[in-house]
Amino acid sequence: MPKLLTKSNYLLGLQCPRLLWVAKNDKERIPEPDYSAKHNFKMGDIIGVLATKVFPNGTDLADLDFMGNIRATKKAVEKRETIYEAGFMVDNLFSRGDVLVPVGEDEWDIVEVKSATRVKDVNIHDVSFQKHVYEKAGLKIRKCSLMHINNEYVKDGNIEPSELFVQTDITEKVEEFSKGIKERTEEMLKIIGAKKEEGLPIGLQCSEPYSCSLKGECWKGVPEGSVFEFYRMLKRKCFDLYHGGVVCLNDVPENVKLNDKQAIQRRLAFDGGKHIDKQAIQSFLGNLKYPIYYLDFETINPAIPKFDGMKPYQRIPFQFSLHVQKEEGGKCEHISFLADGTSDPRPKFMQALRDNLGDAGSILVYNQGFEKGVMNEGATAFPEFREWYDENILPRVKDLLDVFRDFAYYDPKQKGSASIKAVLPVLSDLKYSDLEISEGMFASLEYERVTYDPSVSEEERAKVRENLEEYCKLDTLAEVEIVGALKRIAKL
Secondary structure, three states, X not given: OOOOEEHHHHHHHHHOHHHHHHHHHOHHHOOOOOHHHHHHHHHHHHHHHHHHOOOOOOEEOOXXXXXXXXXXXXXXXXXXXXXXXEEEEEOOEEEEEEEEEEEOOOEEEEEEEOOOOOOOHHHHHXXXXXXXXXXXXXXXXXXXXXXXXXXXXXXXXXXXXXXXXXXXXXXXXXXXXXXXXXXXXXXXXXXXXXXXXXXXXXXXXXXXXXXXXXXXXXOOOOOOOEHHHOOOOOHHHHHHHHHXXXXXXXXXXXXXXXXXXXXXXHHHHHHOOOEEOHHHHHHHHHOOOOOEEEEEEEEEOOOOOOOOOOOOOOOEEEEEEEEEEOOOOOOEEEEEEXXXXXXXXXXXXXXXXXXXXXXOXXXXXXXXXXXXXXXXXXXXXXXXXXXHHHHHHHXXXXXXHHHHHOOOEEOHHHOOOOOXXXXXXXXXXXXXXXXXXXXXXXXXXXXXXXXXXXXXXXHHHHHHHHHHHHHHHHHHHHHHHHHHHHHHHHHO
């Protein structure tokens, strides 16, 4: 039986023909979705079910098997019912859509549901394929819409699906993106039916519109110290250099235009060593006032607001770690907060900060936009904290990221990154890899799971909470270690 080209296959093919072939012919090479991806799939299902409430009394075909879905779709079309997950197969093409709505005597509207807050090109390609297959199956499509999250929606009591979602008419865009779709689908059917995969040089398609699951395989030939490590260089420029034979930083000719930071990277690729601006480091350290409060937050940002007064994807802080160093060379006291229970953690979070951040001394964070933003949102939601934040906290915040973003210190081992996880290994022996929870996204998802999923056992919940404490503690201990290393460097 010839291989089917599905909607998801079509989107893979638009991104990369090689990815399409592997997905259909050698899918064992594609890594399992990570924890974050699986969470997104689950959330997409929840949002999809919620969206159907905008079109009540429809026929739900989501749980049927492949052929069962196709047969049931045909019957529901004949009865002119609103259909959830309508499936059509024609000419080796197969597509299912979120909502198919009958209009008048013989027309239909396609409604595709997405968890994003805006329309993306990949969404339009998605609907274009649906429309192409549906029309080949004999349906007359009147309008195509994308139903996405309304980022201005404010929860007040029960979630109102009709207010949570916005429908955007994308009919004209779908028509535009559908030009040439017949030829594209025919070419993709040839690709998946081929005995061998097509080679394709690495390029922008490796990360657009999504990071490719084959990237690890395709990028094996890219050496350390490549031009892709240039700090904040446009991807297109990196690929232009790479495909032009300029592979490594020390291959870059002098006539290639670089900014100051990129020029430092190029010089170090030739000369070796590190870049150290002692004066800039000393200036930063000299502006720190004791006691120093080393601070880090963890948050969740659910698509569906959990608490009244909140918008979709608004951040909910649930944890902070704080190391307090009262004097130069003094030992650090560790203080932590981890919300317990299912109620809104923000009031207790803000109160715990106010209780522990004192009235004087520097508050040191890594990437101040995040911590400032979270505290500012907390002060907006709970005005009793506004004066405290504006007058006491805001003037005291210092950003450790500035040292590395400004290249006051740069080690080639950072590989063009100024993130704390890139900086820490070059200045300290501390390791995130030794932890059960070793990155922020996983921490957020694990907190959300064990807090709001009633099926989680108390034993598992306690273990995850212990792991969360260890992870967040390391974030601020990392700040302590980095500052200590900078002090030693500044005295050299």
